[in-house]
Amino acid sequence: MESRLIAALAACTLIACGGNGTPSGDASTEADMDASAETTSDTPVETTPDAPPPDGETEPVEDAPVDSPEDVPVDEGPDAVMGTCTGWPSTSSAYTFDIAAVVDSISLPMSSGGFPTCCRDFGTISADYIERGTHNIDNSLAELLAALEMMGGPDFEVTMNAAISSGALNILLEHRGLDGETDADGFCLVRFNGAPAGSAGHLAYDTFFVTGTGTPLETFPASMSSGDMLTARGSFEMLIPLAVPVTAKFEDAELTGTATVSTPGVTYSAGTLSGYVTLDEFFSALNDYVQTDCACLSAPDPVFRRLSDGTVEEHCTDLTPSTCAAAGNDTCAALGTNCSTLVPLFVSAADLELESTRTGYDAISFGMAWTAVPATISGVTTP
Numbered sequence: 001m002e003s004r005l006i007a008a009l010a011a012c013t014l015i016a017c018g019g020n021g022t023p024s025g026d027a028s029t030e031a032d033m034d035a036s037a038e039t040t041s042d043t044p045v046e047t048t049p050d051a052p053p054p055d056g057e058t059e060p061v062e063d064a065p066v067d068s069p070e071d072v073p074v075d076e077g078p079d080a081v082m083g084t085c086t087g088w089p090s091t092s093s094a095y096t097f098d099i100a101a102v103v104d105s106i107s108l109p110m111s112s113g114g115f116p117t118c119c120r121d122f123g124t125i126s127a128d129y130i131e132r133g134t135h136n137i138d139n140s141l142a143e144l145l146a147a148l149e150m151m152g153g154p155d156f157e158v159t160m161n162a163a164i165s166s167g168a169l170n171i172l173l174e175h176r177g178l179d180g181e182t183d184a185d186g187f188c189l190v191r192f193n194g195a196p197a198g199s200a201g202h203l204a205y206d207t208f209f210v211t212g213t214g215t216p217l218e219t220f221p222a223s224m225s226s227g228d229m230l231t232a233r234g235s236f237e238m239l240i241p242l243a244v245p246v247t248a249k250f251e252d253a254e255l256t257g258t259a260t261v262s263t264p265g266v267t268y269s270a271g272t273l274s275g276y277v278t279l280d281e282f283f284s285a286l287n288d289y290v291q292t293d294c295a296c297l298s299a300p301d302p303v304f305r306r307l308s309d310g311t312v313e314e315h316c317t318d319l320t321p322s323t324c325a326a327a328g329n330d331t332c333a334a335l336g337t338n339c340s341t342l343v344p345l346f347v348s349a350a351d352l353e354l355e356s357t358r359t360g361y362d363a364i365s366f367g368m369a370w371t372a373v374p375a376t377i378s379g380v381t382t383p
Contacts, residue, residue: 082221082232083177083186089214092206092380099178101266102202102375103171106160108142108368116142119367120254120274127351127361138365140351141240141277148242159241167196169239172204172377173255173266175222181261183224189231189255191218194377201376205383220255229268231255236275240285244293244335248285250275250366257372265374274367276352280306282364286342294332296324304343310359312347316340 089095109118116139123129126138145156163169172194178187192204208217220231236253240246253275257268283304290299297319305313321336350361 080223080225080230081184081186082223083183083188085176085188085190085219085221088216091212091214092209093214095204095209095214095380097204097377097379098174098176099261099265100172100174100202100375100377101268101372103173103271103370103372104164105371106164106368107157107370108146109139111143116367118142118274118369119256119272120365122276122352122365125353126365127353130353137367138351139274139367140349141364141366142368144345144349144364145240145242153243154241156241160239163239170194170196170202172202172375173268173372174377175266178224178261178266181224181227181259186221186223189220189222189229190216191220191236192216192377193383195381195383197378197381200378203379203381204377206380207383209380220253222255224259224261227259227261229255229257229259233275236273240277243338244286244289244331246282246285246289248277248281250277251281251363252276257370262374265376266372267374268370268372271370271372272367273370274365276363276365278354278363279312279346279350280362282346283312290332290335294324294329294335296327296329296332297321297336298323303339308358310362312343314340314343316343 109116111117116137118137119139120137121135122138123135126136127140128134128136128138142156145153149155160169164171170193172192174190174192176188176190177183179185192208194202194204197203209215210217218234218236220234222229222231231254233252233254236250236255237247238250240248250273253273255271255273257271260267283302283306286304287302290297290303291301300315300318303315303319307313316336316339319336319339321333324330324333324336346364347360349364351365352361352363354362
């Protein structure tokens with residue numbers, strides 16, 4: 001997987017950053033991405049990812065023998081005693097908030113020996129096991145974000161922490177039924193985004209409830225033992241600051257952290273969040289951004305579509321980046337100009353095999369570190 005990602009990044013260096021070349025590696029797309037050229041073809045281009053070896057046919061490399069079946073780690077999730085997430089009110093306005101924390105810092109993991117140091121091995125569905133029979137931590141999106149930063153893209157940590165410091169991004173973690181730093185029967189960790197409310201603490205956004213109800217969208221049965229917090233798996237929506245800010249839902253998301261529980265709330269150190277974003281979800285998020293924020297591109301809907309055979313159909317040549325440039329919308333102009341580069345780039349970053357019926361990998365693994373400080377959630381508001 002790493003070699004394919006490097007190939008795609010090399011293509012991005014040549015194309016998106018002003019050179020002359022075409023995408024290589026996993027993608028079969030060939031398009032002239034010279035920023036000064038404009039095409040009018042309406043023919044969609046299909047990009048085909050490399051397929052992982054079929055089940056049962058993987059030959060591990062000589063220096064990485066496959067473990068015996070009983071020794072192969074399968075990412076089955078935590079086995080700690082978890083709480084339950086039930087008993088919601090009928091409306092969000094009737095919701096009574098429990099002790100909480102707000103995330104105050106986010107960071108990407110360092111690498112050691114060419115591998116990420118955080119946060120999770122996805123086991124037998126990950127590219128390193130399928131291709132080499134190894135069991136390493138999987139964090140392809142973090143590696144991609146770090147590489148893009150080196151090429152002039154946004155700095156993930158700086159962007160996210162600036163949003164947190166300014167109050168534009170408030171990730172709130174509510175602890176329902178938490179008894180203390182050791183909780184024998186577990187509790188429910190509920191995630192909201194919200195807004196600062198001065199002396200009242202924070203207000204949770206009503207968009208983080210199921211529409212018309214008091215049921216939160218993101219809940220995690222959780223355990224707490226001697227300050228060690230661990231959740232069951234769930235979904236976690238998060239901003240990904242690329243050349244454009246894309247909001248996508250991460251699946252199979254798990255949170256951990258070292259907690260100190262006090263009257264004001266919960267403090268966390270050494271927190272981690274791990275999960276994956278599917279290619280379907282990622283391209284859907286890009287489509288949403290184009291339709292919502294880039295009307296100047298005159299884009300068809302969708303621009304990107306992953307087909308049932310795993311190929312990606314894109315309509316980048318239909319976009320009008322020059323219109324965006326003339327209007328002073330440089331972000332959308334750059335997206336339109338470099339549109340075709342995104343397909344092989346993110347297809348190459350995919351490293352998890354979720355659907356054996358589709359060619360190629362289906363999802364991009366991710367993990368990050370976080371800390372949090374005590375918070376009060378006093379009510380609900382609309383973004």
